[in-house]
Amino acid sequence: MKMSGAQMVCEALIAEGVETVFGYPGGAIMNVYDEIYKQNSFEHILTRHEQAAVHAADGYARATGKVGVAMVTSGPGFTNAVTGLATAYTDSIPLVVISGQVSSSLIGTDGFQEIDAVGISRPCTKHNYLVDDIAKLPKVLKEAFYIASSGRSGPVLVDIPKDITAEIADFKYPKDVFVETYKPNYKGNDRQIKKAAEAILKARKPLLYVGGGTVLSNASDLVRKFAKMTQIPTVETLMARGVMGDSNPLLIGMLGMHGSYASNMAMSETDLIISLGARFDDRVTGKLSEFARYADIIHVDIDPANIGKLVDVDYPIVGDVSIVVKKLMDLIKEDINTDRYQAWREILARYEELHPLTYNDSDEVLKPQWVIEQIGKLLGKDAIITSDVGQHQMWAAQFYPFDRPRQWINSGGLGTMGFGFPAALGAKRGAPEKTVINITGDGSILMNMQELVTASEYKIPVINVILNNHFLGMVRQWQTFFYDKRYSETDLSYQPNFVALAEACGGIGYDVTTKEEFDKALKDAIKQDKVCFMNVIVSRFENVLPMVPTGGALYNMLLEHKDQ
Amino acid sequence: MEDVRRVISVIVMNESSVLARVSGLFAGRGYNIESLTVAPIPNSDLSRVTIVTNGNKRVIEQITKQLHKLVPTLKVIEHEEMVEKEMVLVKFSSDQNIADIQVLCEAYNGGIVNAGEDIIIIMAADESKRIEYFLEAAQRYSPIEIVRGGIVAIER
Structure with missing residues (x-):
């Protein structure tokens, strides 16, 4: 069938089953927006900033497991989207972002709103395309969805010049896709898997180290079964919160810079790390030379470049976590002796008793950890929790009782402030039956607060719980510990009126200073069909603990909570 | 490491x-x-x-x-296990001892590729290490310009 490039874009999105596109129009992408206007197959949500459009598509992808789609125009439209691309890239989130580009004849002339989009996005996309010929457009779109969602998933940018979206050509959307140079390996090498199985049977103190890859691989059920069958204790990374379920007796907790004492000690004393979809990030390992000194390492990862990147690996297995875990289970189910690890489990239980995750609650002032626990009590497994970046993010990861994967959505790798609110909008669109709470701070929330308008227009009632300590709290914490309390540019005492801000944009605001007020406000907010800002004033100088100072060994944690 | x-x-x-x-x-x-x-x-x-x-x-x-x-x-x-070669082009003044330069080039898989009134241009193609030896040896003929090509390699 003959059609314009713009129509091809819409037809491809429909063929891919896309339900929601987040975006913002502009000159170079107008042809496509004209076609969006004419169709009824998918909805378009107009965010109020391109960065938010990409974060919203990202939140949608994380909540649903589908490919998120965002659309932006050339030049500043695209550059605004870059932070969103980089955020998704670092956390391996499948996105297809379509950007307009100036007409082919203007490329390279410093035309109005021209910028080298593929050049800028090369290091922060899994792959990108500048479409130079309309004949290639259908195949490029098909490939974009395939590459975004296969192997180690990630964002793909398709940059389309305006003359290409106007041009008419034959359209046939490919059914199959074959990229000769791109063949992800899912199966894992059977010989390595067999060796790994033998190592597990021989270990005394094995530890499951579970990362975000298990979420992306939808491997949570299998990993839970694997842990149950073997009775091997488990630690989760920040990106894997929810994979095991917090009521799981085999879950020791989250490890890393703000991980629990028992989790970090488990990592420091284990004799066999079974790493599933984790990548030994510096926030997890602490000082590398001191990391897991007694351990052999089984590293299961879909991305071969992750294996051996930071630590030497004894059993490298390139493959999909689901497939490899299944094979491991088949290999060890006959011979597994769960008693073998009993002494190890007892050691870790003692560590959990010795230094549980805790805080000093108060009746004078709200503690941020209490607020998060209280959200957990009221909503538990029914909510999706998104977060921004900083202290509130760590407290949410520590104190919210997560029950399932995809319940916890945060920018773990890039650490993007301003991610939480638009991601919450995307998550709510993807899972409308869930209550979606963005746990945020008084710093982060201002970085995409314009999305109040989007939330109101499209009636996306997400609840922003602003843990307001009048500080850029995490930076302030570092200044307290490592910069002799010189609070350089972190004091946010000058504040907007959050309630008025929400109301001005069609939402609801709550000022909260006590436990009673918080309970009341949250219960009320859940019933509303409006977006809300809940301005929760919390104790100013609360620190996130435990803490492994940067460059320190994982087993050297600051533990004590002294109220200031 | x-x-x-x-x-x-x-x-x-x-x-x-x-x-x-x-x-x-x-x-x-x-x-x-x-x-x-x-x-x-x-x-x-x-x-x-x-x-x-x-x-x-x-x-x-x-x-x-x-x-x-x-x-x-x-x-x-x-x-x-590879064969690697790098090419170099060098320009000399014709006042230099051309016969000597030619002999030197031949030792490094090269020769004179252009001879003009004022200058001659030679090429040599060899392993990078040997190209460096060649360039050291060529110094005594006061090269005017040296262009190295980067290497190509093929597995044996």
Whole structure:
């Protein structure tokens, strides 16, 4: 069938089953927006900033497991989207972002709103395309969805010049896709898997180290079964919160810079790390030379470049976590002796008793950890929790009782402030039956607060719980510990009126200073069909603990909570 | 871990911006490029990029893995048993002893490729190390300009 490039874009999105596109129009992408206007197959949500459009598509992808789609125009439209691309890239989130580009004849002339989009996005996309010929457009779109969602998933940018979206050509959307140079390996090498199985049977103190890859691989059920069958204790990374379920007796907790004492000690004393979809990030390992000194390492990862990147690996297995875990289970189910690890489990239980995750609650002032626990009590497994970046993010990861994967959505790798609110909008669109709470701070929330308008227009009632300590709290914490309390540019005492801000944009605001007020406000907010800002004033100088100072060994944690 | 020199051939789709993907990867991840040559592979839609780099074992392993991860990359060859050649062009004044220069070039698989009124141009093609010896030896004839080509390599 003959059609314009713009129509091809819409037809491809429909063929891919896309339900929601987040975006913002502009000159170079107008042809496509004209076609969006004419169709009824998918909805378009107009965010109020391109960065938010990409974060919203990202939140949608994380909540649903589908490919998120965002659309932006050339030049500043695209550059605004870059932070969103980089955020998704670092956390391996499948996105297809379509950007307009100036007409082919203007490329390279410093035309109005021209910028080298593929050049800028090369290091922060899994792959990108500048479409130079309309004949290639259908195949490029098909490939974009395939590459975004296969192997180690990630964002793909398709940059389309305006003359290409106007041009008419034959359209046939490919059914199959074959990229000769791109063949992800899912199966894992059977010989390595067999060796790994033998190592597990021989270990005394094995530890499951579970990362975000298990979420992306939808491997949570299998990993839970694997842990149950073997009775091997488990630690989760920040990106894997929810994979095991917090009521799981085999879950020791989250490890890393703000991980629990028992989790970090488990990592420091284990004799066999079974790493599933984790990548030994510096926030997890602490000082590398001191990391897991007694351990052999089984590293299961879909991305071969992750294996051996930071630590030497004894059993490298390139493959999909689901497939490899299944094979491991088949290999060890006959011979597994769960008693073998009993002494190890007892050691870790003692560590959990010795230094549980805790805080000093108060009746004078709200503690941020209490607020998060209280959200957990009221909503538990029914909510999706998104977060921004900083202290509130760590407290949410520590104190919210997560029950399932995809319940916890945060920018773990890039650490993007301003991610939480638009991601919450995307998550709510993807899972409308869930209550979606963005746990945020008084710093982060201002970085995409314009999305109040989007939330109101499209009636996306997400609840922003602003843990307001009048500080850029995490930076302030570092200044307290490592910069002799010189609070350089972190004091946010000058504040907007959050309630008025929400109301001005069609939402609801709550000022909260006590436990009673918080309970009341949250219960009320859940019933509303409006977006809300809940301005929760919390104790100013609360620190996130435990803490492994940067460059320190994982087993050297600051533990004590002294109220200031 | 000590640094080693490595010659890596990357077979990529011959498409726009593929060289930027390869070189950008080196720049972005802080890897060294000592030399880089690129040319299409005859009778195919592929190109061969030959890169000389150095780094410790872990870095070299990362380089090859990251190169392989690029979507248009078909194959990454970390050369071990190879024949490698680098070409150099050098310009001398015709006042120099041309016969001597010619003999020197011949020792390095080269010869005079252009002779004009004022200058002569020679070429030599050999392993990089030997090209350096050649250039040292050529110093006594006061070369006016030296152009090195970067290396190409083929596995034995």
